[in-house]
Amino acid sequence: MSPPRRLRAPHEDGAVVSEPPLADFASLLAANRQALSRPPGEILGRPWIEVRGHAQQTALAAARSYLQDVCEPVPPLRDAPLLMAGHQPELFHPGVWIKNFALHGLAKAHGLTPINLVVDNDTAKSTSLRIPVLNAGANPWPHVVHVPFDHWSGEAPYEERQVQDEQLFATLPARVAELNKDWGFSPFLPSFWEEVRRQAGRTRLLGERLAAARRDFERRWGCHNLELPVSQLCRTEPFAWFVCHLLLELPRFHSTYNACVQAYRKRYGIRSRNHPVPDLIAEGDWLEVPLWAWRTGSLIRGRLLGRRTGTAIELRVGQEPWPALPLPAATGANLVHAWQDLEQQGLKVRSRALTNTLYARLFLADLFIHGIGGGKYDELTDEIIRQFYHCEPPGYLVLSATLLLPLPAFPARPERRRALAGELRDVRYNPQRHLADDNSRHAEAAELCASKDALIHQEPVSARERRERFHALRSLTDRLRPYVANRESQLLRTLDECVQELQGNAVLRNREYAFCLYPEELLRPFCMRFLSR
Numbered sequence: 001m002s003p004p005r006r007l008r009a010p011h012e013d014g015a016v017v018s019e020p021p022l023a024d025f026a027s028l029l030a031a032n033r034q035a036l037s038r039p040p041g042e043i044l045g046r047p048w049i050e051v052r053g054h055a056q057q058t059a060l061a062a063a064r065s066y067l068q069d070v071c072e073p074v075p076p077l078r079d080a081p082l083l084m085a086g087h088q089p090e091l092f093h094p095g096v097w098i099k100n101f102a103l104h105g106l107a108k109a110h111g112l113t114p115i116n117l118v119v120d121n122d123t124a125k126s127t128s129l130r131i132p133v134l135n136a137g138a139n140p141w142p143h144v145v146h147v148p149f150d151h152w153s154g155e156a157p158y159e160e161r162q163v164q165d166e167q168l169f170a171t172l173p174a175r176v177a178e179l180n181k182d183w184g185f186s187p188f189l190p191s192f193w194e195e196v197r198r199q200a201g202r203t204r205l206l207g208e209r210l211a212a213a214r215r216d217f218e219r220r221w222g223c224h225n226l227e228l229p230v231s232q233l234c235r236t237e238p239f240a241w242f243v244c245h246l247l248l249e250l251p252r253f254h255s256t257y258n259a260c261v262q263a264y265r266k267r268y269g270i271r272s273r274n275h276p277v278p279d280l281i282a283e284g285d286w287l288e289v290p291l292w293a294w295r296t297g298s299l300i301r302g303r304l305l306g307r308r309t310g311t312a313i314e315l316r317v318g319q320e321p322w323p324a325l326p327l328p329a330a331t332g333a334n335l336v337h338a339w340q341d342l343e344q345q346g347l348k349v350r351s352r353a354l355t356n357t358l359y360a361r362l363f364l365a366d367l368f369i370h371g372i373g374g375g376k377y378d379e380l381t382d383e384i385i386r387q388f389y390h391c392e393p394p395g396y397l398v399l400s401a402t403l404l405l406p407l408p409a410f411p412a413r414p415e416r417r418r419a420l421a422g423e424l425r426d427v428r429y430n431p432q433r434h435l436a437d438d439n440s441r442h443a444e445a446a447e448l449c450a451s452k453d454a455l456i457h458q459e460p461v462s463a464r465e466r467r468e469r470f471h472a473l474r475s476l477t478d479r480l481r482p483y484v485a486n487r488e489s490q491l492l493r494t495l496d497e498c499v500q501e502l503q504g505n506a507v508l509r510n511r512e513y514a515f516c517l518y519p520e521e522l523l524r525p526f527c528m529r530f531l532s533r
Contacts, residue, residue, distance in 0.1 A: 007372050009095065009511065013404040014526070016098075018397065019375065025106060025397065029367050032394040033081075036366065040391040043245050044332025055238035055363040056082055062236060063115050063226035070202065070212060075224040077114075083107045084360055085369035086117030086230070089158055089207030089214075091129065091514035094403040094523060097214075099369050101530035102399055104223045108531075112366065114225040120158035120207050121230045121292060121350035123301070127152045127206070129172065129514055131179050132407065132507050142504040147175055150206065156299035157292075157350070158207035159231040163200070170197060180517075185406055188523055189516040192217065221528055234350050235343055240336045242359050243349070246289065247306055247313050247325070248335075253388055254280050254287045260383045276377045277354060281305075286316070290355045293317045296346040304349060322347060354381050361385075361394055368396045402511045403526050405518060409508050412501035420495040427488050431480040434487055445483050452476040 010017050020028055039048030060079060067074045083106060085099045100116055107114035127150040134142050149172040151165040163169050173190040180187060195213040203209060215227065233239060246253050258279045265275070273279065280288040286305040293304040294317070302317040312324040313335075323342065328335045342349060351359060353374075358381050361368050370378060375398035385393040427434045432449040455473050460466045481488070515523060 007375050007398055009372050009400055010402045013402060013509075016399075016401040017372070018399050020395075020397070022102075022106075022397075022399075025367075026110065028395050028397065029110060032367050035392050035394050036362075038391065040389045043241050044248070044328060044335070046241065046331070051238060051241055052363050055236070055242075055359075058236045058238050059115065059228060059233060059364050060113065060226070062232050063228040066228055066232060067226065070208070072212070072215060073219070073224075075226060077226065080111055080113045081366040082115055082364055083110075083112040083367055083369070084115050084117060084365040086119050086356070086360070087371070088119045088122045088124075089211040090124070090126075091210065091516060093512050094515045094518060094526060095401045095511060096371055097515050098401050098527055098530050099371060099399055100218060100225060101221075101223045101527045103369060104218075104225050105531040106369075107225075115364075116225045116227045117233065117356070117360065118207070118211050118227055118229040119356070121234065121356075122158060122353075123155035124158055124161045124206060125155055129176065129517075130512070131176055131517070132405065132510070132513065133179050134182050134407070134508075141500050142507040144507055145179055147172065147179070154299070157294070157301060159205070159229065160297065160299055161206050162204040163206050163209070166200070169200075176517075183405075183407060185519045185522075187517045188520045191520070192516045221524055222531055223527070230356060231348075231350060235340070237336065237340065238363065239351075239359060240339045241332065242363060243289075243291070244325075244328075244332055244335045244339055247339075248308075248328070248332075249388075250287050250289065250306055250308065254282070256388045257290065257384055260380055260387060263383070264380045276380055277352075290352050292350045292352060293322075294348055296348060301350075353377065354384070357381055357396075358385065361396065362389070365394075367394070370396050370398050372398065372400045374398075401526075403518065403523070404509050404511060405513055406522060407508045409505050410501035412498045412505065414502065417495065417498045417502060420491060420498055424488065424491045424495060427484050427491060428481070429477060431477060431484040434484045435480075436484075436487070442483065445480065448476055448480050452480070 007019060041048060043051045064074050083103060085103045087096055103114040103116060128146040128148040131145045131147050132142055133145050148168060150163050150169050173193045176189055192213060195216050196209050199209040199212045261277060261279055280290060285307045289304045289306050291304045292301040294301050304317055306313055306315050312326055314324045315322040325338045326334055357368060357378055378396060382393040432452055435445060452473060455469055458469060460469050
């Protein structure tokens with residue numbers, strides 16, 4: 001395994017993290033091209049280079065066709081090696097959005113074609129917007145309110161997830177406006193949501209509305225990439241060749257995948273069986289394939305399992321049998337066509353996160369741009385590539401940034417909290433050090449301090465003497481505490497206020513708020529700076 005990447009999101013406002021540094025992009029690209037020029041072999045009897053070339057041309061054509069189908073302009077790009085990134089079609093934070101602008105800027109600077117993957121095979125995990133509220137009613141401290149923009153009915157794949165409550169959807173900006181009156185700036189949300197609502201005339205799909213509105217503003221700001229939903233990528237013939245090869249090699253891929261996952265957990269001390277991804281299950285001779293599967297219109301994804309018999313590859317999703325696939329004849333074409341026919345029967349199969357980037361990095365892109373999360377889990381993909389395909393994986397770029405909402409913050413700092421907590425502890429356990437002048441002159445207090453000081457300087461030998469000394473010290477400490485009660489109360493109030501301020505800062509200075517909550521005059525130049533990279 002290669003050395004682990006210690007990837008952390010930057011804390012400072014406006015800070016950018018890039019691993020490797022953006023200045024090293026050209027050398028990373030050159031190294032990738034050298035690695036990809038040494039293909040590991042064949043895919044179902046076809047040369048690897050041939051499958052990769054076919055995959056690239058198909059992805060380019062599909063991306064152009066997608067933009068044309070949704071009545072958007074296609075960027076005037078010549079066919080060139082691909083630079084790719086991707087994310088779910090959701091309301092992500094600015095640190096995610098900058099990848100799209102860097103994708104455009106880096107592609108332009110290095111003669112590449114930028115394609116952003118819309119990860120619509122993933123599930124929508126929320127239909128609400130997190131809003132920081134400065135002060136509201138009975139809660140005088142900053143806190144987060146979740147404002148819904150649609151009725152929540154559970155997780156569902158974005159390619160199936162339709163808006164259910166159009167009235168709730170339409171009124172989001174007005175309801176948010178009631179909560180941000182004291183922000184001191186106007187968020188980007190109203191103008192962005194106007195474009196989102198305009199998309200309602202074209203589609204009921206939540207993800208499609210959000211992605212189309214985002215692209216509209218990217219074009220206004222000088223960023224124009226090709227885009228391709230993963231749902232459409234998974235329908236292409238080259239993707240079918242990739243998957244059918246995995247199915248024919250399923251026992252070896254299954255064991256390789258699980259061994260790599262378990263090694264990753266051991267390496268990072270991860271105890272959870274669900275991180276970074278769950279193991280692929282085995283039920284007798286049925287082995288899980290790292291793909292999602294469901295029937296068209298269903299809102300629930302299922303596990304795809306397969307097994308090879310003497311004449312076919314049998315499939316099932318959960319306990320539901322699916323059509324069997326014929327073993328390849330002279331070439332794998334009959335298997336590939338049978339696989340593609342599943343979609344025609346209303347049976348959808350989609351990649352998972354690891355399978356998605358594995359395919360994109362090996363068969364599509366000369367380089368892939370990840371965020372922090374993707375960069376971490378693709379260390380696992382690297383090892384799967386090494387052990388299953390017996391080749392060195394192409395490198396990838398990790399890029400993210402932090403942009404904070406321009407909200408006022410409290411002066412409290414963590415070190416101040418630690419100092420106050422330490423002083424409070426000392427007041428409780430060493431009250432003799434904190435007596436006020438009037439109390440220090442009190443006869444009883446002075447006597448108690450003298451007795452405690454004498455005990456502190458004793459050096460008892462036996463265990464019995466040490467126990468007696470301990471109990472005597474505790475008794476003296478308890479008798480001294482009333483003399484510092486005012487100081488203790490004051491420290492408690494100050495510490496509580498400091499803790500409240502720090503919790504307020506955690507709300508006010510969170511980097512995860514949706515990009516549409518930022519003022520356009522702050523957000524736009526922050527994103528556009530990556531166009532010149």
